[in-house]
Amino acid sequence: MALQCHAWNPPFVSMRPTRSVILRAPCNVRSNRQIRCVANASIQSQAEDNNKPSVVYKPTIWDYNFVESLRSGCVDETFRSRAKELTEDVRVMLNKEVEPLAQFKLIHVLQRLGLGHLFHKEIDRSLQAIYNDSNTDKWIKDDLYATALHFRLLRQHGYLLSQDVFSGFLDEKGKFQESLCDDTMGMLSLYEASYLGAEGESILNEARDFTKRHLEDIKDYRDSNLETQVKHSLEVPLHWRMLRAETRWFIDAYQGQEDLNPIILELAKLDFNMVQAVHQRDLGFASRWWKNLGLTTKLNFARDRLVESFLFSIGVTYEPQYERCRNWLTKVMNFVLIIDDIYDVHGSLEELELFTYAVERWEMVAMKELPDYMKISFLALFNTTNEMAYDILKEQGRDILPYLKKTWADFIKAMLVEAKWYQTRKTPSTEEYLKNGWVSSSGTIFLFHAFFATGQEINEEVLECLGSNPDLIFGPAMICRLSNDLATSSAELERGDVSSSIHCYMYEHKVSEQVARQYIRDRIMEIWKLMNKSITNSPFSSQFVQFCLNLARTSLCVYQYGDGLGAENSKSKNHVLSLIVKPITIGAL
Incomplete structure (x- = not known):
């Protein structure tokens, strides 16, 4: 018996013109004015910042109505x-x-x-x-x-x-x-x-x-x-x-x-389509959350990459039963992109220090000194994270908020270090950069949230190991950083950004970009060896071990042909179409 399940063709996909990321050299005007002319940002920085490049990302090609229209015909x-x-x-x-x-x-x-x-x-x-x-x-x-x-x-x-x-x-x-x-x-x-x-x-x-x-x-x-x-x-x-x-x-x-x-x-084929139907449903939930949050209309300088964020979550865990994990990771990725763009593109150094302090304190009162665009960003992060912690407290009686707060604070402090490097035009040594960079990669944020989202029983031994950043945590986070650098370093070198392991290695050792790239590829190989050893000697569940490996795999995939989050290129678009949008045709074998 062969079932006919034909590929679903959406009635309309809003594909805006595909223009590349616009890079503007620093000039003697406020950075928010540069962005306002191109992206019509509705909330603007109040500080003078003459040393930061203007990076304007193209709008998403996957609009809300398209995502809402996704319906699989292979689930009856x-x-x-x-x-x-x-x-x-x-x-x-x-x-x-x-x-x-x-x-x-x-x-x-x-x-x-x-x-x-x-x-x-x-x-x-x-x-x-x-x-x-x-x-x-x-x-x-x-x-x-x-x-x-x-x-x-x-x-x-x-x-x-x-x-x-x-x-x-x-x-x-x-x-x-x-x-x-x-x-x-x-x-x-x-x-x-x-x-x-x-x-x-x-x-x-x-x-x-x-x-x-x-x-x-x-x-x-x-x-x-x-x-x-x-x-x-x-x-x-x-x-x-x-x-x-x-x-x-x-x-x-x-x-x-x-x-x-x-x-x-x-x-x-049947299972692929049925799992894809679950993913389409999950993406619909995420899309409605993202629209209701309203950040895209308030932070026009930041990337709007909901669908790619969801695709990233599928990379970490595609299995149908981990719906909450995908939900959390999609939210995490959207906040990571917003914060990354605040620190790399939009905020003045004074504003970034205020935002860092607010996240470290994790209190509403800390919002008082923030500019409006940071207030809405902080409050959205604050409420979303607290809601996640509440779910686990309600289910297991465990307060995971200290762990979630700390991983966000560590990430943001690492982002501030990179912002200061850029502002002072400092090029750190390769090892100094990587010591900070594996944290600024946001890999630990994803893995901590993935660990708690599965609802597995939490005990002190595992929590202690989780907090010590073993190779299964460190490794994927570092691969996130290195794969990102391989994909984005050429553009960063063009605009004079020092925040790249490739740039640091070139500067420190006086070598070509090609030599530096090979060094980074060799580092990725060595990190995989550390993770491989951890597979056979881990206190974590086999499923969480796979989450860790999958984060590294997904990072390599997203950045294999360039910046799959900054620019929605053909490879990124094809992944979305083949994995989320289009089911496999099931015909006679």
Whole structure:
């Protein structure tokens, strides 16, 4: 039985002319006057600021009426019933007694098709059984593909598997055997596994360099589908990819495979559309909140990026049951963008110090000295955050407000440091910049809110660990900073902004932008190794561990082709259309 679910075409999308971000050099007029001429800002700074550039962002291309019009046609009882039937069929497959390699292949396909959330119990049980199987060496000893798949899946689920499982593929010099290059599928599997490596794992470092070099050298492929997968992985490895975007890509790729399972493929399409319907509903709630808040009409200098903010929240957690988490993270991202634009674009140094003090105090009386545009920003943040804390206090009797207040205060103090660097034209050392920059990236704000939003039981041990900023918190926040810098540094260099790790490294070491960019990419690799080690040794729930990894993945995705939040470019628009707007057509298989 095949259900027909056709792509929904909206009646109208308000696509305003796509002009680039307008950059104006500092001039001897008030910054609010520069902005008023272009953006018609209704609330303006009262301070003289002759040293700040005017950055005018284009308006959003996704208007309120468009978001409200989103309605999926793939959520009626017929589709739910069919999905339930197919889910049970796949569950039977997972519970069937098969050889470990066949089980790993099935788990691999289900996860890449975005179906892992439906079968997490069965997958966990299968991996535990295989991990405890003393006969594992018998079926992976001479099979590079099987060994690498076995290693990657167990590692990403928190099992501490030694890199020594690959020692049998090394020659007497400790290098990978050149004969392995004939096994393209095995090489691809080893390449993907190498990105689960931790600090100091030399075999996995060698595996990554070896496979990357040889996969890039392949000229002729017998299988076009394999060629597509290799090129896709060489662009960004699987472990680093935003899950929801990867699911959408792999559904198309899986359809071209000779060994596809039509039951699994149909379920993947149905589930994608049904989850997308949940996302459309969640986005509608967020859109109404954003409109009622009214900040876009009062702060015309700031970015209006509700839909992209919601897409970011999907990157951190797409699973239907985490509706509140997406809701909170969407709100957080909108406030982060507003505050970022206040500190980078609009506020005078005196105003920024007043705003920083107000957030640190977290009291209504602290608003008294603020200019109007900051009063409305502070009060919106204050009320929204307090409401979040109230929800958890009501549910669990836990007061999380001190944690939320502190993470906002830390973020804003870090933003003030960067503003002072800019005002004084100071270029800090790279390490000084990064010590502040991982906090100003806002990554900790997202993860703290994500932790509390899930409603999981909160205990003192976990709270203590959360507050100490372990690698699972620090790592994604730093990758947020570095990926942002890679995307925006060229524009920042043009306008003389010192707040970029690339600029700092160029200035400190007297090197080219290209050299500095490579240094930052190498730092991203090292940070992933820290996070990989934490996967297997974490006091947090497996779901929160995934939130942390997903934040890093989403940051890389958002900034892969430029500033996906500052400028709504074609890649950003395509992600919104493919992940939120357009369902997958389900036809005859």
